[in-house]
Amino acid sequence: MERAIPTPLSQRQLDECIARAKIAAGAVSSEIVWPASVEELDVRDSDFVGVSFRQAILANATFMNCRFIDCTFRSADLADCAFDRCTFYDSETHAHCDFWYATLRNGRFEGCDLTTATCQRTRAYGIEMRRCQASGIDFSNTDFGIGGGSFTAATFTDCNLAYADFS
Numbered sequence: 001m002e003r004a005i006p007t008p009l010s011q012r013q014l015d016e017c018i019a020r021a022k023i024a025a026g027a028v029s030s031e032i033v034w035p036a037s038v039e040e041l042d043v044r045d046s047d048f049v050g051v052s053f054r055q056a057i058l059a060n061a062t063f064m065n066c067r068f069i070d071c072t073f074r075s076a077d078l079a080d081c082a083f084d085r086c087t088f089y090d091s092e093t094h095a096h097c098d099f100w101y102a103t104l105r106n107g108r109f110e111g112c113d114l115t116t117a118t119c120q121r122t123r124a125y126g127i128e129m130r131r132c133q134a135s136g137i138d139f140s141n142t143d144f145g146i147g148g149g150s151f152t153a154a155t156f157t158d159c160n161l162a163y164a165d166f167s
Contacts, residue, residue, distance in 0.1 A: 070095035089115035
């Protein structure tokens with residue numbers, strides 16, 4: 001089933017959606033300024049193109065059937081976020097998303113395309129990736145541990161991790 005083309009949102013419309021903690025079938029471009037903190041947001045069937053989520057707090061957000069094209073999540077807090085059937089890679093332009101230094105603690109990615117995503121130096125204790133396309137994903141220098149102890153946790157189930165970097 002094809003997804004309907006999302007409606008472009010103005011800054012005012014996005015702010016109204018954020019106030020309701022719900023975005024449905026919206027398109028957000030790089031001209032829009034993403035707020036610094038939005039927790040427990042519910043986003044469905046939406047597109048984000050060139051959006052900077054840099055240092056944003058998105059803890060406990062849910063994203064379903066969304067496209068993130070050439071977006072940066074650098075130093076963002078994505079703790080306890082759920083991404084279901086989301087795309088973080090554009091096969092036409094080969095644009096991928098940047099998660100450098102992001103907090104992905106207990107994040108869940110289900111059926112997502114994270115091809116060549118850059119996740120260097122992320123904090124990813126408890127991350128779960130299930131049925132994801134993640135060839136070439138870069139998890140170099142990622143911390144899958146918690147605190148100063150020796151407890152580490154990450155789950156990768158039925159994922160394509162060809163050429164992934166876990167160094």
